[in-house]
Amino acid sequence: MSIEDIFQSILQLKRGEIADLVQAEIDAKTDVGAILEQGLINAMGEVGNQFSEGRLFVPEMLRAAETMKIGLEVLRPLLVEADIKPRGTVIVGTVKGDLHDIGKNLVGMMLEGAGFTVVDLGVDVDPKAFLDAAGENRAQLVAMSALLTTTMPVMADCVGRFKEANLGARLIVGGAPVNQDFAIKISADGYSSDAPGAVELAKNLVPA
Ligand code: B12
Known part of the structure; x- marks a missing residue:
C-alpha cells in the first residue's frame, strides 16, 4: 500500500477503502504532511482538473469530496495533536x-x-x-x-x-x-x- 493508493481511492470514489488506506500509512509511519499533500490534497486538485476538462461531473466531485473528508478525519488526531495552552x-x-x-x-x-x-x-x-x-x-x-x-x-x-x-x-x-x-x-x-x-x-x- 502507498500514498498513490490514497490518491487513487479518491479519484475512483472508493469511500469504503480510504480510511483503511490512510490508517495503513499512519501505521507505516509515513510522514503525515506527505499523506495530506500528496494523497488527499493532490487528489482533489486532479478532481478539479478533470471537472474543468468535462471528464467528471458534480455528483462525482461530491463523492470525491466525501471520500477525501473520510480520509481527513482519520488524519485529524495527528493534525490537532497539541500540547499548547489556548492562544486565542x-x-x-x-x-x-x-x-x-x-x-x-x-x-x-x-x-x-x-x-x-x-x-x-x-x-x-x-x-x-x-x-x-x-x-x-x-x-x-x-x-x-x-x-x-x-x-x-x-x-x-x-x-x-x-x-x-x-x-x-x-x-x-x-x-x-x-x-x-x-x-x-x-x-x-x-x-x-x-x-x-x-x-x-x-x-x-x-x-x-
Ligand atoms: C470538491 C469540489 C466541490 C464539492 C465541494 C464539497 C465540499 N464539501 O467541499 C461540490 C461538488 C459540492 C462542488 C460544487 C461546486 N463547485 Co466545486 N470544486 C471542488 C474541487 C474539486 C475541490 C475543492 C477542494 O476541496 N480542494 C481541496 C482543499 C484542501 O483545497 P482548498 O479548498 O483550496 O483549500 C486550501 C487552500 O485554498 C487554503 N485555504 C482554504 N480556505 C482558506 C481560508 C483561509 C483563511 C486561508 C488562510 C487559507 C485557506 O488552505 C487549504 C488547505 O491547504 C474544486 C477544484 C479545485 N482545484 O479547487 C472545485 C471548484 C472549486 N468548484 C467549482 C465549481 C464551478 C463548482 C460548482 C459551481 C459546480 C456546479 N456547476 O454546480 C458548485 C458550487 C456549489 C457552491 N455553491 O458552492 C470550480 C470553481 C470555479 C471558479 N473559479 O469559481 C472549481 C475550481 C472546479 C473547476 N476547475 O472548475 N465543488
Missing part, C-alpha cells in the same frame, strides 16, 4: 453562497493543532453571522474561505463591515481563487495559499 479564538467559515468546506475544515484543524480555540460556522456564512460570532466569542481572528470567484466579493463586504464595527478582530482570507493581491485590495489582514500558512498568519496576528 478564531472564527472560521466559508462565505455566503459557497458550499466548499474541505479547505476550511483543514485550516480549522490546523489552527486547533496550533492551540487556537476554533469556532466553525460552517458554509454559506453571511457577513452578519461572522460579525455576530466574533463579538459573542470575543474572537481575535476571523478566517474566511471562498472557492468560487463569484463568492469572493462577500469577503470584501465582510472586511468592510468588520472595519465599520471596529471589533478589533483581524481578518484573514484564503481558498483556491483568492490571492495576495485580492487580500490587499480588500484590506484583509492576511492571506495564505495553504493551511500551514494560515497557522503562521494566525500566530503572527495573534501573538501568544
